[in-house]
Amino acid sequence: MYSDQEQPPPTQPPAYMPPTQRVKFEFIGEAFQLLQKQLGAWVGAATLTVLLTSLFISPIYIYWAFQLTKNPEQTNPTVSGLLSIVVTLVSTIMGAGLQYMALKQLRGETLSATSFTGAFSKFGPLAILGLFLGAVSALFGVLPGFLPLLLIVPEILLTTFFTLSSLLILDRNLEPVAALKESVRVMRQEFWISLAFILLSGMASMVGFAACGLGILFSLPLYPLCIVLLYRAFYPERFSPTATQEGQ
Template sequence: MEFTVGSAVRYGWETFKKRPWFFVGSSVVIFVAYMIVGGITSGIDSVLGATPEEPSLIGGLVNFALSTLIGMGVVAFYLAAHDNPETVELSALWHPQPFWKFLAASILVGLAVGIGFVLLIVPGLIAAVLFMFTTFIVIDRGLGPIEAMKESMRIGSGYRWTLLGLIAVLMLIVIAGLLALFVGVLVAMPVSTLAFVHAYRVLSRRAGAAPVAPDARLAA
């Protein structure tokens, strides 16, 4: 299967149309989860006498840990939704392992992209493209952070410009969703993420990587 920006976006849209209300509902659940985390953090800061301008260290750590768990669930959910769109359930959003690998990978990728943008915009864009699949590889195949970063570079080799174009188009989809108020985001989020996962799956197959997740919870 040839990979193009159009084919990825088309897959995301066609998959969304199979169960539109389910995917909209999943977006609501994810947003509510992040709101709850924000509420918990605010509660901790309030008890400790912190302010939004000067948040507490404990509140920040709790927020970071819980947000990481949500992020892991989102990745696992959309991997399962891509592979089994007709049968995936909301329970796929609970996927707390491998927490430390995912956390380390997120930090390393964030540092690489952040430093790249601080130095110059172009290095930041390059890092974003090189490592864009890292956290998905950690959840999908259980690799460590460094190995996942290397694998992300490998499977994207030869498609850098196409992947950069995909990132740009997906950002435009999300922006369009924001302009259409909250309801638009509920559609834009699953469409864009499913398109992203499709790119990952197609390029993994072309690079010779295992197309099926070894974690049975993703294939359920």
């Protein structure tokens, strides 16, 4: 007990520590270094991805162009919507393949040009996810007049919320709906910095196309590498030495 003359030492409240920002623009430089380490495998995978994507999407574009020649003054919204769904579906599945490769590299594995096919074991959930994202894209795209242009910002924001959904299917075996919900939950934590990071990553990956058409094969892999680094920022435990690719 303290006497009247002795007072207990005052307790000091703990100093406020601001939360550490997890998403960093330095990830783009790290992605470039990772790309350089296994450049041959990445260029091979990018080449196969572009060829396969073109193989599936080209017939829809040809049909769409044929419809325009018949009636150049009016675009059939059904054809436009179908085109948007198919493009998003194929892009989601093939993009997930490159993200699968990036996951493997970040865990210290050696890649080959066909490593992206490992993602096809999750074809069903990825296809459902792609159909959903395609339907959302089609809904924005087939609106009349200038509405699609006015809604491009909301569409970008919504797409950003869903950025990690493919990786959550690949790495944690989540179902498509659960993956979408989890992606939204996580991306809300550092949304604006994540949005800026995603936009910069996308622009960096297109540098090769702007400089030289074939250069896209060298810069395209930057984007999936950046997205997996973004995923690592929110789920660092998935990349610990004891972590596995099994769902938790």
